[in-house]
Amino acid sequence: MTSGTFSVNGRTYSMPRGPVVVICIDGSEPDYHIEAMAAGRMPWLSKVLEGEGTSWPAHCAMPALTNPNNVSIATGHPPAVHGISGNYIFDTELGEEVLMNDKRFLRVPTVFGAANEAGLDVVVVTAKDKLRRLLGAGLVEEGPSLDGSGEFVAPSRRGICFSAEKADRATVEDNGMGDVLEFVGRPLPSVYSADLSEFALAAGVRIMETRGADLMYLSLTDYIQHKHAPGTEAANDLYEKIDHYAGRLAELGATVVLTADHGMSAKTDGTGVARVIYVEEEVRRILGITEDAEAEGLRVILPITDPYTVHHGALGSFASVYLPPGAVRTSTVEALRAIEGVQEVHGREEAAERYALPADRIGDIVVLAEACTALGRFAAWHDLSGLDAPLRSHGALGELRIPFLINRRPARPELLDKPFGAPARIHNYDALWVATTLVAEQENASARTT
Structure with missing residues (x-):
């Protein structure tokens, strides 16, 4: 040795x-x-x-x-x-x-x-x-x-x-x-x-x-x-x-x-139904986006996504949001914080400092859900057909x-x-x-x- x-x-x-x-x-x-x-x-x-x-x-x-x-x-x-x-x-x-x-x-x-x-x-x-x-x-x-x-x-x-x-x-x-x-x-x-x-x-x-x-x-x-x-x-x-x-x-x-x-953590209610906040849908609502053309530049990344989504459907509890041009970050952050099931919302710089993250590899906004809640992009993006048990994720x-x-x-x-x-x-x-x-x-x- x-x-x-x-x-x-x-x-x-x-x-x-x-x-x-x-x-x-x-x-x-x-x-x-x-x-x-x-x-x-x-x-x-x-x-x-x-x-x-x-x-x-x-x-x-x-x-x-x-x-x-x-x-x-x-x-x-x-x-x-x-x-x-x-x-x-x-x-x-x-x-x-x-x-x-x-x-x-x-x-x-x-x-x-x-x-x-x-x-x-x-x-x-x-x-x-x-x-x-x-x-x-x-x-x-x-x-x-x-x-x-x-x-x-x-x-x-x-x-x-x-x-x-x-x-x-x-x-x-x-x-x-x-x-x-x-x-x-x-x-x-x-x-x-x-x-x-x-x-x-x-x-x-x-x-x-x-x-x-x-x-x-x-x-x-x-x-x-x-x-x-x-x-x-x-x-x-x-x-x-x-x-x-x-x-x-x-x-x-x-x-x-x-x-x-x-x-x-279990991401369900008392009956076993998944609790999911679809972040991209919420951001569209907050920004008043009604047409896809207005959403250019808006992107929600779920970093849990990997090649093995059968057991979690890409539903985690951490999301990174890239805002479209002209969107006001501070008001979007405050509106996201008001959603039931959301625990923390931070701008890029604050999230990087608080959680020791690389600032250039996260979005304009970082969203963290409470332990019992999952985050998604929008409902149609997730294939949940492989879930054969109540959702547990991280x-x-x-x-x-x-x-x-x-x-x-x-x-x-x-x-x-x-x-x-x-x-x-x-x-x-x-x-x-x-x-x-x-x-x-x-x-x-x-x-x-x-």
């Missing part, structure tokens, strides 16, 4: 003395593991938290979505630094709405790439393929150079990065390893299943058992959380599997962190709370960044720093006193 430290994006990380594994449980509000432990379905985690483990209240980055938060964990910073403001954006340079899956959107290197260059054996396994190119930049794919120049350069050494979704297509050249299905011993999972998360976990354990790794990141999918509340049988089944694989990684000597990219402050659990007991750090709403002393994007640097500092301090 290499000794010393490495630095990236203004943070210094200690070289781990043993394997470090961060598991990002997609869409995991704290009640999921609390209910599963109460039901006796997470025996490893229960034992850890009774002994050498730690649980801290934590927040995700905003918006509370998959791409921004996975990249926040991967870079150690919120979107204002790394530039990934959603799963989906309006690209002002192209004048098009695009998925934010490509590494060209990254503005800084990842910790994975920096650790790889520093000599660590790095493994990244994602459930969904949409994250692979972002998280693999500088690891197995070309990515931002480590000198901050913004140029794309090939890594001098290669790690491993593949997705469960396309595990059958993984190759040594593109992903750092091939024949993944045979190696893991499991069939290719359906993208709309709990099996997708289990495959990523099983792959991580298999890699650790056979070849080892210094730094491993396992990112799951929120298919179950979108359809099943905490404490339900389906949710407890998933968390029992997470507990099993996390426990096995710990048996192999790993420091294991369990956190999440965002929480999850994106805003109602989904801010996430778990942060580690099978070590480092001293609780001071507040590392400005919280949104109720104070939290840590964020998910501190996971790699805690598991390496903070744990190492504790171990060094213990060694000095013995």
Whole structure:
């Protein structure tokens, strides 16, 4: 194991003395593991938290979505630094709405790439393929150079990065390893299943058992959380599997962190009917737009939009509004704030400052819904035919709370960044720093006193 430290994006990380594994449980509000432990379905985690483990209240980055938060964990910073403001954006340079899956959107290197260059054996396994190119930049794919120049350069050494979704297509050249299905011993999972998360976990354990790794990141999918509340049988089944694989990684000597990219909330009334505010329709009403020709320049972006909309219909709780020429922003903001179910509305500059967002990648106005309410564009834009359960979704402050659990007991750090709403002393994007640097500092301090 290499000794010393490495630095990236203004943070210094200690070289781990043993394997470090961060598991990002997609869409995991704290009640999921609390209910599963109460039901006796997470025996490893229960034992850890009774002994050498730690649980801290934590927040995700905003918006509370998959791409921004996975990249926040991967870079150690919120979107204002790394530039990934959603799963989906309006690209002002192209004048098009695009998925934010490509590494060209990254503005800084990842910790994975920096650790790889520093000599660590790095493994990244994602459930969904949409994250692979972002998280693999500088690891197995070309990515931002480590000198901050913004140029794309090939890594001098290669790690491993593949997705469960396309595990059958993984190759040594593109992903750092091939024949993944045979190696893991499991069939290719359906993208709309709990099996997708289990495959990523099983792959991580298999890699650790056979070849080892210094730094491993396992990112799951929120298919179950979108359809099943905490404490339900389906949710407890998933968390029992997470507990099993996390426990096995710990048996192999790993420091294991369990956190999440965002929480999850029911977006329904008492009868299970979805509560939805169609933002584009509301803005048209506010501005007095009655004809499509008058709406030129008006655009509402729902950054939750991704290739996997079956379980949420692209209905989240965060929206970005681009106003048409001549529209008065201040009066539009005030009118949107008055709508029942809306929690916060901010102009671009205020939203960027308050939520650590890249100002050039959000609209003139940002709208956040309350926890029980979803935001849409206009009714006809959303295909809800795939929803076979009451709507559960995420994106805003109602989904801010996430778990942060580690099978070590480092001293609780001071507040590392400005919280949104109720104070939290840590964020998910501190996971790699805690598991390496903070744990190492504790171990060094213990060694000095013995």
